[in-house]
Amino acid sequence: MPRFFVTKENIQGGKAILGGAELEHMRKVLRLRPGDQVTLFDDGGWEHEGVIQSCTSQAGEIELLRSYQPGRESALEITLAQALGKGEKMDLVVEKATELGVQTIVPFLSSYTVPRLDGRRVERRHGRWGKIALSAAKQSGRTRIPRILELDTFETLVGKPWPCELKLLFWEGEPVQTIQRVQEEWPRLRSVLLAIGPEGGFTAEEVEQASRQGFRAIHLGKRILRAETAALAAVSIIQFLWGDMG
Ligand code: SAH
Numbered sequence: 001m002p003r004f005f006v007t008k009e010n011i012q013g014g015k016a017i018l019g020g021a022e023l024e025h026m027r028k029v030l031r032l033r034p035g036d037q038v039t040l041f042d043d044g045g046w047e048h049e050g051v052i053q054s055c056t057s058q059a060g061e062i063e064l065l066r067s068y069q070p071g072r073e074s075a076l077e078i079t080l081a082q083a084l085g086k087g088e089k090m091d092l093v094v095e096k097a098t099e100l101g102v103q104t105i106v107p108f109l110s111s112y113t114v115p116r117l118d119g120r121r122v123e124r125r126h127g128r129w130g131k132i133a134l135s136a137a138k139q140s141g142r143t144r145i146p147r148i149l150e151l152d153t154f155e156t157l158v159g160k161p162w163p164c165e166l167k168l169l170f171w172e173g174e175p176v177q178t179i180q181r182v183q184e185e186w187p188r189l190r191s192v193l194l195a196i197g198p199e200g201g202f203t204a205e206e207v208e209q210a211s212r213q214g215f216r217a218i219h220l221g222k223r224i225l226r227a228e229t230a231a232l233a234a235v236s237i238i239q240f241l242w243g244d245m246g
Pocket of ligand 1: 169170171172173195196197198199200201202218219220221222223224225226227228230231
């Protein structure tokens with residue numbers, strides 16, 4: 001069943017109105033027509049089954065037949081801070097992190113970040129990540145689209161008062177701390193921030209700086225993982241231990 005996103009304000013009196021890119025997707029890409037069945041999800045955690053009533057280039061009107069809260073969102077709030085990498089690596093991280101149930105993604109720059117993008121390129125990429133997150137949310141049956149925050153510098157990232165119970169910085173040089181050890185201390189967890197470095201890794205000074213701000217350095221085993229592998233492994237393990245992948 002094709003899924004589309006609609007904001008709550010576009011749902012009224014048992015009907016939903018679709019516009020913009022979602023309408024394009026429905027009409028042009030999937031070529032759906034009046035009478036076709038669709039699933040919608042809104043920004044309040046609800047999913048709706050409905051039938052297209054009318055569909056023009058301006059708006060699609062969908063009659064809602066059934067609304068329910070599917071409960072596919074993890075109770076664990078995961079914020080993934082990912083250093084900007086080369087090429088399209090961030091695209092992959094955004095897509096997969098969305099499938100894995102991350103709620104917030106924070107791209108950041110650090111000392112060894114390779115691409116130094118200008119403002120316009122960052123804006124373009126940010127727009128693309130938003131589209132990727134929406135598309136992955138639709139495909140994976142999520143009812144929340146992850147927020148993608150503005151690009152941070154490492155300093156602002158580690159200095160911000162994140163509303164997270166635990167802040168973990170993944171560092172291959174950490175000698176002892178593992179996720180499992182942290183779990184022994186924190187059997188229950190509702191919110192966590194994970195920071196993953198760029199291809200060049202974090203500098204020792206950055207690790208220091210983060211730990212002064214309450215981050216814990218964590219290792220993910222003895223092999224060096226690519227940044228995107230580290231991000232997706234960390235999210236999976238954390239969702240398994242404290243979230244809804246167990
Ligand atoms: N250039 C570094 C590796 C960077 S890997 C080197 O060769 O030493 C990119 C990022 O993935 C790191 O900054 C870290 O956040 C994460 N990462 C990769 N392997 C890891 C491991 N074994 N433990 C913890 N974090 C890891």
